[in-house]
Amino acid sequence: MATLKFVNINKVYDSKVQAVFDFNLDVRDKEFIVFVGPSGCGKTTTLRMVAGLEEITSGELYINDRLVNDIAPKDRDIAMVFQSYALYPHMTVFDNMAFGLKLRKIPKEEIEKRVNEAAAILGLEPYLNRRPKALSGGQRQRVALGRAIVRNPKVFLMDEPLSNLDAKLRVQMRSEIAKIHQRVGATTIYVTHDQTEAMTMATRIVVMKDGHIQQIGTPKEVYNYPANVFVGGFIGAPAMNFLRGKYIDGKFVIEADKTQRRIEIELTEELRLNIQGYENEEVILGIRPEDIYVDGPMVEKYPGATTEIECDVVELLGHELIVYGFMNGQRIIIKTSATHDIQVHDKLNFTFDMSRAHCFDPTTTTRLVYKKEKLGAQNNENVETDEAESLENTDKAK
Protein backbone atom coordinates (compact mmCIF):
# COMPACT_ATOMS: atom_id res chain seq x y z
CA MET A 1 0.00 0.00 0.00
CA ALA A 2 1.25 3.51 -0.72
CA THR A 3 -0.23 6.87 0.07
CA LEU A 4 1.39 10.26 -0.26
CA LYS A 5 0.62 13.50 1.46
CA PHE A 6 1.96 16.87 0.35
CA VAL A 7 1.53 19.54 3.03
CA ASN A 8 2.28 23.16 2.09
CA ILE A 9 5.27 22.18 -0.05
CA ASN A 10 7.38 25.05 -1.38
CA LYS A 11 10.55 25.00 -3.46
CA VAL A 12 12.86 28.02 -3.64
CA TYR A 13 16.20 27.80 -5.40
CA ASP A 14 19.43 29.51 -4.25
CA SER A 15 18.84 32.20 -6.80
CA LYS A 16 15.66 33.08 -4.90
CA VAL A 17 13.51 31.80 -7.74
CA GLN A 18 10.44 30.02 -6.38
CA ALA A 19 9.44 27.06 -8.50
CA VAL A 20 6.63 25.57 -6.42
CA PHE A 21 4.16 27.44 -4.24
CA ASP A 22 2.15 25.91 -1.40
CA PHE A 23 1.55 22.49 -2.97
CA ASN A 24 -1.06 20.42 -1.11
CA LEU A 25 -2.28 17.03 -2.26
CA ASP A 26 -3.39 13.71 -0.77
CA VAL A 27 -2.66 10.73 -2.99
CA ARG A 28 -4.63 7.57 -2.24
CA ASP A 29 -3.32 4.04 -2.60
CA LYS A 30 -3.16 2.77 -6.21
CA GLU A 31 -4.09 6.14 -7.67
CA PHE A 32 -2.65 7.27 -11.01
CA ILE A 33 -2.03 10.95 -10.44
CA VAL A 34 -0.95 13.11 -13.37
CA PHE A 35 0.77 16.47 -12.94
CA VAL A 36 0.09 18.42 -16.12
CA GLY A 37 0.93 21.91 -17.21
CA PRO A 38 3.07 23.96 -19.60
CA SER A 39 6.88 23.97 -19.46
CA GLY A 40 8.20 25.62 -16.33
CA CYS A 41 5.06 25.11 -14.28
CA GLY A 42 6.84 23.17 -11.51
CA LYS A 43 5.55 19.68 -12.23
CA THR A 44 8.97 18.04 -12.69
CA THR A 45 10.37 19.96 -9.71
CA THR A 46 7.55 18.59 -7.55
CA LEU A 47 8.19 15.06 -8.84
CA ARG A 48 11.90 15.41 -8.08
CA MET A 49 11.04 16.48 -4.53
CA VAL A 50 9.08 13.24 -4.12
CA ALA A 51 12.07 11.30 -5.46
CA GLY A 52 14.45 13.10 -3.14
CA LEU A 53 16.43 14.63 -6.00
CA GLU A 54 15.42 18.14 -4.90
CA GLU A 55 15.37 19.41 -1.36
CA ILE A 56 12.01 20.57 -0.05
CA THR A 57 12.43 24.21 1.00
CA SER A 58 9.43 24.17 3.32
CA GLY A 59 6.45 21.95 3.97
CA GLU A 60 6.14 18.26 4.62
CA LEU A 61 6.03 15.21 2.43
CA TYR A 62 4.68 11.94 3.80
CA ILE A 63 4.89 8.53 2.16
CA ASN A 64 2.65 6.05 3.99
CA ASP A 65 2.33 8.52 6.87
CA ARG A 66 6.11 8.65 7.25
CA LEU A 67 7.75 12.06 7.00
CA VAL A 68 10.36 11.70 4.25
CA ASN A 69 11.74 15.23 3.84
CA ASP A 70 15.15 14.20 5.10
CA ILE A 71 15.06 10.56 3.99
CA ALA A 72 17.52 9.65 1.21
CA PRO A 73 16.05 8.60 -2.16
CA LYS A 74 17.23 5.02 -1.75
CA ASP A 75 15.23 4.71 1.47
CA ARG A 76 11.96 6.10 0.10
CA ASP A 77 11.01 2.92 -1.79
CA ILE A 78 10.28 4.75 -5.02
CA ALA A 79 11.31 4.03 -8.60
CA MET A 80 11.55 6.77 -11.19
CA VAL A 81 11.27 6.35 -14.97
CA PHE A 82 12.75 9.14 -17.05
CA GLN A 83 12.22 10.44 -20.55
CA SER A 84 15.42 8.80 -21.79
CA TYR A 85 15.24 5.01 -21.76
CA ALA A 86 18.67 4.67 -20.15
CA LEU A 87 19.25 1.06 -21.14
CA TYR A 88 22.60 -0.71 -20.90
CA PRO A 89 23.54 -1.00 -24.58
CA HIS A 90 25.55 -4.22 -24.35
CA MET A 91 23.10 -6.24 -22.25
CA THR A 92 20.06 -8.23 -23.28
CA VAL A 93 16.59 -7.20 -22.18
CA PHE A 94 16.69 -9.83 -19.45
CA ASP A 95 20.05 -8.61 -18.15
CA ASN A 96 18.93 -4.98 -18.33
CA MET A 97 16.06 -5.76 -16.02
CA ALA A 98 18.12 -8.05 -13.78
CA PHE A 99 21.22 -5.84 -13.46
CA GLY A 100 20.05 -3.77 -10.52
CA LEU A 101 18.87 -6.85 -8.62
CA LYS A 102 22.18 -8.67 -9.28
CA LEU A 103 24.23 -5.83 -7.86
CA ARG A 104 21.98 -5.81 -4.83
CA LYS A 105 22.82 -9.52 -4.42
CA ILE A 106 19.22 -10.68 -4.72
CA PRO A 107 19.16 -14.51 -5.09
CA LYS A 108 19.20 -15.77 -8.67
CA GLU A 109 15.85 -17.55 -8.41
CA GLU A 110 14.18 -14.41 -7.10
CA ILE A 111 15.72 -12.35 -9.92
CA GLU A 112 14.41 -14.75 -12.56
CA LYS A 113 10.97 -14.76 -11.00
CA ARG A 114 10.71 -10.98 -10.86
CA VAL A 115 12.10 -10.43 -14.35
CA ASN A 116 9.83 -13.03 -15.92
CA GLU A 117 6.79 -11.62 -14.14
CA ALA A 118 7.61 -8.10 -15.27
CA ALA A 119 8.25 -9.33 -18.82
CA ALA A 120 4.84 -11.01 -18.84
CA ILE A 121 3.11 -7.84 -17.68
CA LEU A 122 4.93 -5.77 -20.30
CA GLY A 123 4.67 -8.20 -23.20
CA LEU A 124 8.45 -8.48 -23.40
CA GLU A 125 8.76 -12.26 -23.18
CA PRO A 126 9.64 -12.72 -26.88
CA TYR A 127 12.39 -10.09 -26.60
CA LEU A 128 14.27 -11.15 -23.48
CA ASN A 129 17.36 -12.18 -25.43
CA ARG A 130 17.49 -9.10 -27.62
CA ARG A 131 19.79 -6.14 -27.15
CA PRO A 132 18.43 -2.57 -27.01
CA LYS A 133 19.53 -1.71 -30.55
CA ALA A 134 17.21 -4.45 -31.85
CA LEU A 135 14.20 -2.98 -30.06
CA SER A 136 11.70 -0.35 -31.16
CA GLY A 137 11.21 2.85 -29.16
CA GLY A 138 8.12 1.51 -27.44
CA GLN A 139 9.85 -1.75 -26.54
CA ARG A 140 12.80 0.15 -25.09
CA GLN A 141 10.49 2.24 -22.97
CA ARG A 142 8.80 -0.94 -21.75
CA VAL A 143 12.20 -2.32 -20.71
CA ALA A 144 12.77 0.88 -18.73
CA LEU A 145 9.39 0.32 -17.06
CA GLY A 146 10.37 -3.28 -16.41
CA ARG A 147 13.49 -2.16 -14.56
CA ALA A 148 11.26 -0.11 -12.29
CA ILE A 149 8.69 -2.88 -11.82
CA VAL A 150 11.23 -5.53 -10.73
CA ARG A 151 12.22 -3.33 -7.81
CA ASN A 152 8.67 -3.69 -6.34
CA PRO A 153 8.59 -0.06 -5.24
CA LYS A 154 5.72 1.44 -3.30
CA VAL A 155 5.48 4.43 -5.63
CA PHE A 156 6.24 4.82 -9.33
CA LEU A 157 7.34 8.22 -10.55
CA MET A 158 7.32 8.88 -14.30
CA ASP A 159 8.78 12.02 -15.83
CA GLU A 160 7.37 12.43 -19.36
CA PRO A 161 8.34 8.87 -20.34
CA LEU A 162 6.57 9.06 -23.72
CA SER A 163 7.99 12.36 -24.95
CA ASN A 164 10.68 10.66 -27.03
CA LEU A 165 8.17 8.56 -28.96
CA ASP A 166 6.38 9.46 -32.19
CA ALA A 167 2.70 10.42 -31.99
CA LYS A 168 1.30 7.05 -33.04
CA LEU A 169 3.50 5.14 -30.61
CA ARG A 170 2.60 7.55 -27.81
CA VAL A 171 -1.08 6.72 -28.28
CA GLN A 172 -0.30 3.00 -28.12
CA MET A 173 1.99 3.30 -25.09
CA ARG A 174 -0.54 5.42 -23.20
CA SER A 175 -3.04 2.64 -23.10
CA GLU A 176 -0.31 0.11 -22.32
CA ILE A 177 0.89 2.10 -19.33
CA ALA A 178 -2.70 2.39 -18.11
CA LYS A 179 -3.08 -1.41 -18.38
CA ILE A 180 0.25 -1.96 -16.64
CA HIS A 181 -0.87 0.28 -13.82
CA GLN A 182 -4.05 -1.78 -13.41
CA ARG A 183 -2.09 -5.02 -13.34
CA VAL A 184 0.71 -3.85 -11.05
CA GLY A 185 -1.62 -1.75 -8.88
CA ALA A 186 1.07 0.59 -7.60
CA THR A 187 0.52 4.23 -6.71
CA THR A 188 1.87 6.30 -9.60
CA ILE A 189 2.69 9.95 -10.14
CA TYR A 190 3.07 10.82 -13.81
CA VAL A 191 4.31 14.12 -15.21
CA THR A 192 3.39 15.34 -18.69
CA HIS A 193 2.82 18.53 -20.63
CA ASP A 194 0.34 16.70 -22.89
CA GLN A 195 -3.23 17.25 -21.75
CA THR A 196 -4.44 14.28 -23.80
CA GLU A 197 -2.13 11.97 -21.85
CA ALA A 198 -3.45 13.44 -18.63
CA MET A 199 -7.08 13.01 -19.63
CA THR A 200 -6.73 9.44 -20.86
CA MET A 201 -4.51 8.03 -18.12
CA ALA A 202 -5.25 9.77 -14.84
CA THR A 203 -7.52 8.83 -11.99
CA ARG A 204 -6.96 12.42 -10.92
CA ILE A 205 -5.24 15.33 -12.61
CA VAL A 206 -3.26 18.13 -10.97
CA VAL A 207 -3.17 21.11 -13.34
CA MET A 208 -0.25 23.45 -12.64
CA LYS A 209 0.86 26.84 -13.87
CA ASP A 210 3.77 28.99 -12.75
CA GLY A 211 4.37 26.81 -9.71
CA HIS A 212 0.79 26.96 -8.47
CA ILE A 213 -1.87 24.26 -8.48
CA GLN A 214 -4.75 25.47 -10.63
CA GLN A 215 -7.10 22.55 -10.04
CA ILE A 216 -7.17 18.99 -8.76
CA GLY A 217 -9.87 16.66 -9.99
CA THR A 218 -10.83 13.65 -12.06
CA PRO A 219 -10.49 14.10 -15.83
CA LYS A 220 -14.25 14.57 -16.06
CA GLU A 221 -14.31 17.23 -13.32
CA VAL A 222 -11.40 19.15 -14.77
CA TYR A 223 -12.88 19.01 -18.28
CA ASN A 224 -16.46 19.85 -17.42
CA TYR A 225 -15.91 22.21 -14.48
CA PRO A 226 -12.61 24.02 -15.03
CA ALA A 227 -11.64 26.11 -12.03
CA ASN A 228 -10.46 29.03 -14.12
CA VAL A 229 -9.75 30.27 -17.62
CA PHE A 230 -6.32 28.65 -17.70
CA VAL A 231 -7.65 25.16 -16.93
CA GLY A 232 -10.53 25.60 -19.37
CA GLY A 233 -8.13 26.64 -22.10
CA PHE A 234 -5.40 24.13 -21.34
CA ILE A 235 -7.52 20.99 -21.09
CA GLY A 236 -9.36 19.96 -24.23
CA ALA A 237 -8.52 20.26 -27.90
CA PRO A 238 -9.53 22.46 -29.56
CA ALA A 239 -9.41 24.69 -26.51
CA MET A 240 -12.45 26.18 -24.83
CA ASN A 241 -13.74 29.41 -26.36
CA PHE A 242 -13.61 32.48 -24.14
CA LEU A 243 -15.81 35.42 -25.09
CA ARG A 244 -15.68 38.78 -23.37
CA GLY A 245 -18.91 40.66 -22.86
CA LYS A 246 -21.29 42.11 -20.30
CA TYR A 247 -24.07 40.62 -18.23
CA ILE A 248 -27.16 42.71 -18.97
CA ASP A 249 -30.77 41.77 -18.18
CA GLY A 250 -30.14 38.06 -17.93
CA LYS A 251 -28.13 37.95 -21.14
CA PHE A 252 -24.49 37.80 -22.13
CA VAL A 253 -23.99 40.75 -24.45
CA ILE A 254 -21.17 41.54 -26.87
CA GLU A 255 -21.62 45.15 -27.86
CA ALA A 256 -21.62 46.22 -31.45
CA ASP A 257 -19.48 48.81 -33.09
CA LYS A 258 -20.25 50.67 -36.30
CA THR A 259 -19.77 47.64 -38.53
CA GLN A 260 -21.18 44.91 -36.32
CA ARG A 261 -24.43 44.05 -34.66
CA ARG A 262 -25.00 43.59 -30.94
CA ILE A 263 -24.87 39.92 -29.93
CA GLU A 264 -27.08 38.67 -27.11
CA ILE A 265 -26.88 35.18 -25.65
CA GLU A 266 -29.61 34.28 -23.20
CA LEU A 267 -28.24 32.72 -20.02
CA THR A 268 -29.85 29.83 -18.17
CA GLU A 269 -31.24 30.30 -14.70
CA GLU A 270 -28.27 28.43 -13.25
CA LEU A 271 -25.76 30.70 -14.97
CA ARG A 272 -27.66 33.79 -13.85
CA LEU A 273 -27.51 32.46 -10.30
CA ASN A 274 -23.78 31.92 -10.65
CA ILE A 275 -23.06 35.49 -11.75
CA GLN A 276 -25.23 37.37 -9.30
CA GLY A 277 -23.55 40.63 -8.47
CA TYR A 278 -22.14 41.05 -11.98
CA GLU A 279 -25.10 42.93 -13.48
CA ASN A 280 -23.88 45.37 -16.12
CA GLU A 281 -20.33 44.21 -15.43
CA GLU A 282 -17.85 42.46 -17.69
CA VAL A 283 -17.77 38.69 -17.59
CA ILE A 284 -16.11 35.99 -19.66
CA LEU A 285 -18.30 33.29 -21.19
CA GLY A 286 -16.59 29.95 -21.75
CA ILE A 287 -17.98 27.30 -24.06
CA ARG A 288 -16.29 24.29 -25.62
CA PRO A 289 -16.23 23.94 -29.42
CA GLU A 290 -18.23 20.70 -29.32
CA ASP A 291 -20.99 22.40 -27.31
CA ILE A 292 -21.89 24.72 -30.18
CA TYR A 293 -24.43 23.32 -32.63
CA VAL A 294 -25.53 24.12 -36.14
CA ASP A 295 -28.65 22.02 -35.87
CA GLY A 296 -30.34 19.40 -33.70
CA PRO A 297 -32.32 19.56 -30.44
CA MET A 298 -30.11 22.31 -28.94
CA VAL A 299 -31.49 24.81 -31.43
CA GLU A 300 -34.99 24.31 -30.04
CA LYS A 301 -33.83 24.05 -26.44
CA TYR A 302 -31.84 27.31 -26.41
CA PRO A 303 -33.30 29.59 -29.09
CA GLY A 304 -32.06 32.62 -27.16
CA ALA A 305 -28.51 31.32 -27.40
CA THR A 306 -28.35 31.34 -31.18
CA THR A 307 -26.17 33.75 -33.08
CA GLU A 308 -24.86 34.19 -36.59
CA ILE A 309 -21.18 33.46 -37.15
CA GLU A 310 -19.21 33.94 -40.32
CA CYS A 311 -16.93 30.99 -41.04
CA ASP A 312 -13.37 32.07 -41.62
CA VAL A 313 -11.51 28.74 -41.80
CA VAL A 314 -12.92 25.24 -42.11
CA GLU A 315 -10.82 22.15 -41.37
CA LEU A 316 -12.02 18.66 -42.22
CA LEU A 317 -10.61 16.02 -39.86
CA GLY A 318 -12.43 13.09 -41.44
CA HIS A 319 -15.45 12.58 -39.23
CA GLU A 320 -15.30 16.06 -37.70
CA LEU A 321 -15.27 19.58 -38.97
CA ILE A 322 -13.46 22.37 -37.12
CA VAL A 323 -14.89 25.74 -38.00
CA TYR A 324 -13.13 28.98 -37.10
CA GLY A 325 -15.15 32.16 -37.07
CA PHE A 326 -15.57 35.53 -35.45
CA MET A 327 -18.19 37.05 -33.19
CA ASN A 328 -17.75 40.82 -33.25
CA GLY A 329 -14.01 40.45 -33.63
CA GLN A 330 -13.65 37.66 -31.07
CA ARG A 331 -12.36 34.36 -32.38
CA ILE A 332 -14.60 31.33 -31.89
CA ILE A 333 -14.02 27.67 -32.72
CA ILE A 334 -16.79 25.16 -33.36
CA LYS A 335 -16.43 21.39 -33.62
CA THR A 336 -19.22 19.71 -35.50
CA SER A 337 -19.96 16.64 -37.57
CA ALA A 338 -18.36 16.42 -41.01
CA THR A 339 -21.80 15.66 -42.46
CA HIS A 340 -22.45 19.40 -42.40
CA ASP A 341 -21.47 21.07 -45.62
CA ILE A 342 -19.89 24.25 -44.28
CA GLN A 343 -17.69 26.38 -46.46
CA VAL A 344 -15.44 29.36 -45.87
CA HIS A 345 -17.37 32.66 -45.76
CA ASP A 346 -20.66 30.87 -44.97
CA LYS A 347 -22.76 32.82 -42.46
CA LEU A 348 -24.62 30.35 -40.32
CA ASN A 349 -26.61 30.34 -37.12
CA PHE A 350 -24.95 28.44 -34.32
CA THR A 351 -26.59 27.60 -30.99
CA PHE A 352 -24.72 27.36 -27.70
CA ASP A 353 -25.58 24.52 -25.34
CA MET A 354 -25.94 26.78 -22.34
CA SER A 355 -26.06 23.87 -19.89
CA ARG A 356 -22.36 23.38 -20.72
CA ALA A 357 -21.38 27.04 -20.67
CA HIS A 358 -19.48 28.70 -17.84
CA CYS A 359 -18.88 32.26 -16.68
CA PHE A 360 -15.55 33.52 -15.42
CA ASP A 361 -14.53 36.65 -13.56
CA PRO A 362 -12.55 38.84 -16.01
CA THR A 363 -10.03 39.94 -13.36
CA THR A 364 -9.39 36.81 -11.29
CA THR A 365 -10.33 34.48 -14.21
CA THR A 366 -11.90 32.05 -11.75
CA ARG A 367 -15.09 30.25 -12.70
CA LEU A 368 -18.14 31.81 -11.10
CA VAL A 369 -20.31 29.45 -9.10
CA TYR A 370 -23.24 30.25 -6.87
CA LYS A 371 -22.22 29.69 -3.26
CA LYS A 372 -25.29 28.00 -1.75
CA GLU A 373 -24.57 28.75 1.88
CA LYS A 374 -24.14 32.47 1.30
CA LEU A 375 -27.37 33.71 -0.21
CA GLY A 376 -27.02 37.25 -1.47
CA ALA A 377 -23.21 37.19 -1.43
CA GLN A 378 -21.59 40.07 -3.28
CA ASN A 379 -18.81 38.09 -4.86
CA ASN A 380 -19.18 34.46 -5.77
CA GLU A 381 -16.31 32.10 -5.11
CA ASN A 382 -15.37 28.88 -6.78
CA VAL A 383 -16.90 26.16 -4.60
CA GLU A 384 -17.84 22.52 -4.81
CA THR A 385 -21.51 22.07 -5.56
CA ASP A 386 -23.66 19.20 -6.73
CA GLU A 387 -22.23 19.71 -10.17
CA ALA A 388 -21.19 16.13 -10.73
CA GLU A 389 -24.77 15.02 -10.28
CA SER A 390 -25.91 17.84 -12.51
CA LEU A 391 -23.44 16.74 -15.17
CA GLU A 392 -24.73 13.19 -15.14
CA ASN A 393 -28.28 14.45 -15.53
CA THR A 394 -27.17 16.60 -18.46
CA ASP A 395 -25.47 13.65 -20.13
CA LYS A 396 -28.58 11.52 -19.69
CA ALA A 397 -30.78 14.26 -21.19
CA LYS A 398 -28.56 14.31 -24.31
Add this chain to the structure above:
Amino acid sequence: MITNKAYFKLENPNERNILKKILEESFQEISINWLNDVATLETVNKENFQLQLCKILSTAFLDFNLQVSFLIVPFFNDIFLKYIYKLNSEVASAFEIFIRYIDDPIVKKDSIALVKKISDNDLDTLKAFLKCNANSSLTANELYVHRNTLNYRINHLINDLNIDIRDLNTLMFLNLIINICA
Protein backbone atom coordinates in the same frame (compact mmCIF):
# COMPACT_ATOMS: atom_id res chain seq x y z
CA MET B 1 42.22 10.06 -30.07
CA ILE B 2 39.90 12.24 -28.02
CA THR B 3 39.78 11.89 -24.28
CA ASN B 4 36.43 12.61 -22.64
CA LYS B 5 36.63 13.71 -19.05
CA ALA B 6 34.15 14.66 -16.38
CA TYR B 7 34.11 15.18 -12.67
CA PHE B 8 31.43 13.46 -10.69
CA LYS B 9 30.07 13.56 -7.17
CA LEU B 10 28.17 10.76 -5.48
CA GLU B 11 25.90 11.68 -2.57
CA ASN B 12 26.40 8.36 -0.82
CA PRO B 13 30.07 7.29 -0.95
CA ASN B 14 29.09 3.74 0.04
CA GLU B 15 27.64 3.28 -3.44
CA ARG B 16 30.97 3.79 -5.26
CA ASN B 17 31.22 0.20 -6.41
CA ILE B 18 27.72 0.20 -7.84
CA LEU B 19 28.32 3.42 -9.76
CA LYS B 20 31.61 2.06 -11.06
CA LYS B 21 29.81 -1.01 -12.43
CA ILE B 22 27.19 1.18 -14.09
CA LEU B 23 29.90 3.33 -15.70
CA GLU B 24 31.79 0.25 -16.89
CA GLU B 25 28.67 -1.22 -18.45
CA SER B 26 27.89 2.04 -20.22
CA PHE B 27 31.35 3.04 -21.43
CA GLN B 28 33.23 -0.26 -21.46
CA GLU B 29 36.67 1.36 -21.06
CA ILE B 30 36.93 3.94 -18.31
CA SER B 31 39.33 5.17 -15.68
CA ILE B 32 38.12 6.56 -12.36
CA ASN B 33 40.21 8.45 -9.85
CA TRP B 34 38.84 9.60 -6.53
CA LEU B 35 39.86 12.96 -5.06
CA ASN B 36 38.28 12.79 -1.61
CA ASP B 37 34.52 12.89 -2.26
CA VAL B 38 34.78 13.81 -5.94
CA ALA B 39 36.10 11.64 -8.74
CA THR B 40 37.31 12.11 -12.29
CA LEU B 41 36.04 9.87 -15.02
CA GLU B 42 38.02 9.46 -18.23
CA THR B 43 37.11 7.58 -21.34
CA VAL B 44 38.03 7.87 -24.99
CA ASN B 45 36.40 8.67 -28.30
CA LYS B 46 32.92 8.96 -26.99
CA GLU B 47 30.50 10.91 -29.14
CA ASN B 48 27.68 12.69 -27.37
CA PHE B 49 29.54 12.31 -24.08
CA GLN B 50 27.19 14.68 -22.24
CA LEU B 51 24.14 12.84 -23.55
CA GLN B 52 25.57 9.53 -22.42
CA LEU B 53 26.21 10.92 -18.96
CA CYS B 54 22.55 12.06 -18.81
CA LYS B 55 21.49 8.49 -19.56
CA ILE B 56 23.80 7.15 -16.86
CA LEU B 57 22.22 9.59 -14.42
CA SER B 58 18.78 8.17 -15.27
CA THR B 59 20.08 4.61 -15.09
CA ALA B 60 21.74 5.11 -11.73
CA PHE B 61 18.56 6.52 -10.26
CA LEU B 62 16.17 4.09 -11.90
CA ASP B 63 18.03 1.00 -10.74
CA PHE B 64 19.52 2.15 -7.45
CA ASN B 65 18.17 5.61 -6.53
CA LEU B 66 21.77 6.85 -6.71
CA GLN B 67 22.24 10.61 -6.62
CA VAL B 68 25.16 11.53 -8.83
CA SER B 69 26.17 14.73 -10.59
CA PHE B 70 28.58 15.11 -13.51
CA LEU B 71 30.48 18.22 -14.52
CA ILE B 72 32.14 18.33 -17.93
CA VAL B 73 34.99 20.81 -18.02
CA PRO B 74 36.88 21.86 -21.11
CA PHE B 75 40.66 21.54 -21.12
CA PHE B 76 40.50 19.24 -18.07
CA ASN B 77 41.28 22.09 -15.75
CA ASP B 78 40.62 21.82 -12.03
CA ILE B 79 39.64 25.48 -11.77
CA PHE B 80 36.04 24.47 -12.29
CA LEU B 81 36.10 21.47 -9.98
CA LYS B 82 34.52 23.34 -7.06
CA TYR B 83 31.34 23.94 -9.05
CA ILE B 84 30.43 20.27 -8.86
CA TYR B 85 29.17 21.00 -5.35
CA LYS B 86 26.57 23.34 -6.80
CA LEU B 87 25.04 20.55 -8.87
CA ASN B 88 22.12 18.45 -7.69
CA SER B 89 21.76 15.12 -9.52
CA GLU B 90 22.39 16.56 -12.95
CA VAL B 91 24.90 16.77 -15.77
CA ALA B 92 26.32 20.21 -16.50
CA SER B 93 29.05 21.71 -18.63
CA ALA B 94 31.26 24.70 -17.86
CA PHE B 95 29.10 26.70 -20.26
CA GLU B 96 25.96 25.91 -18.27
CA ILE B 97 27.68 26.80 -15.00
CA PHE B 98 28.79 30.10 -16.51
CA ILE B 99 25.31 30.99 -17.71
CA ARG B 100 23.65 29.89 -14.49
CA TYR B 101 25.96 32.02 -12.36
CA ILE B 102 26.58 34.77 -14.87
CA ASP B 103 26.35 37.46 -12.20
CA ASP B 104 28.92 35.76 -9.99
CA PRO B 105 32.32 37.52 -10.33
CA ILE B 106 34.18 34.41 -9.16
CA VAL B 107 32.73 32.30 -11.96
CA LYS B 108 33.77 34.95 -14.47
CA LYS B 109 37.26 35.13 -12.98
CA ASP B 110 37.62 31.35 -13.10
CA SER B 111 36.38 31.22 -16.70
CA ILE B 112 38.86 33.88 -17.81
CA ALA B 113 41.68 32.10 -15.94
CA LEU B 114 40.80 28.95 -17.86
CA VAL B 115 41.13 30.66 -21.22
CA LYS B 116 44.31 32.52 -20.27
CA LYS B 117 46.07 29.16 -20.07
CA ILE B 118 45.76 28.75 -23.84
CA SER B 119 48.87 29.83 -25.76
CA ASP B 120 48.69 32.91 -27.99
CA ASN B 121 49.05 30.92 -31.21
CA ASP B 122 46.27 28.53 -30.28
CA LEU B 123 44.13 31.43 -29.13
CA ASP B 124 44.56 33.15 -32.51
CA THR B 125 43.30 30.01 -34.23
CA LEU B 126 40.37 29.79 -31.88
CA LYS B 127 39.43 33.45 -32.27
CA ALA B 128 39.51 33.19 -36.05
CA PHE B 129 37.48 29.99 -35.98
CA LEU B 130 34.82 31.65 -33.83
CA LYS B 131 34.85 34.82 -35.91
CA CYS B 132 34.29 32.73 -39.05
CA ASN B 133 31.30 31.03 -37.54
CA ALA B 134 33.12 27.69 -37.16
CA ASN B 135 33.65 27.47 -40.90
CA SER B 136 37.06 25.89 -41.61
CA SER B 137 37.45 27.24 -45.14
CA LEU B 138 36.77 30.80 -44.08
CA THR B 139 39.02 30.40 -41.05
CA ALA B 140 41.94 29.24 -43.21
CA ASN B 141 41.45 32.33 -45.42
CA GLU B 142 41.23 34.59 -42.42
CA LEU B 143 44.52 33.24 -41.06
CA TYR B 144 46.21 33.20 -44.49
CA VAL B 145 47.09 29.55 -44.07
CA HIS B 146 46.46 26.51 -46.16
CA ARG B 147 43.41 24.44 -45.25
CA ASN B 148 45.71 21.55 -44.30
CA THR B 149 47.60 23.80 -41.91
CA LEU B 150 44.35 24.77 -40.27
CA ASN B 151 43.33 21.12 -39.96
CA TYR B 152 46.65 20.41 -38.27
CA ARG B 153 46.04 23.25 -35.80
CA ILE B 154 42.48 22.11 -35.14
CA ASN B 155 43.63 18.54 -34.53
CA HIS B 156 46.24 19.88 -32.13
CA LEU B 157 43.52 21.76 -30.23
CA ILE B 158 41.31 18.68 -30.03
CA ASN B 159 43.77 15.85 -29.50
CA ASP B 160 46.62 17.51 -27.60
CA LEU B 161 44.90 20.22 -25.64
CA ASN B 162 41.51 18.51 -25.41
CA ILE B 163 39.72 21.65 -26.52
CA ASP B 164 37.00 19.98 -28.53
CA ILE B 165 35.79 22.76 -30.79
CA ARG B 166 33.32 20.41 -32.41
CA ASP B 167 31.43 20.30 -29.11
CA LEU B 168 28.73 22.96 -29.02
CA ASN B 169 29.00 23.67 -25.28
CA THR B 170 32.77 24.13 -25.50
CA LEU B 171 32.40 26.43 -28.51
CA MET B 172 29.74 28.57 -26.85
CA PHE B 173 31.76 28.79 -23.64
CA LEU B 174 34.90 29.84 -25.53
CA ASN B 175 32.96 32.35 -27.59
CA LEU B 176 31.60 34.05 -24.46
CA ILE B 177 34.87 34.09 -22.52
CA ILE B 178 37.11 35.10 -25.42
CA ASN B 179 34.81 38.00 -26.21
CA ILE B 180 34.82 39.07 -22.55
CA CYS B 181 38.62 38.79 -22.37
CA ALA B 182 38.95 40.70 -25.60
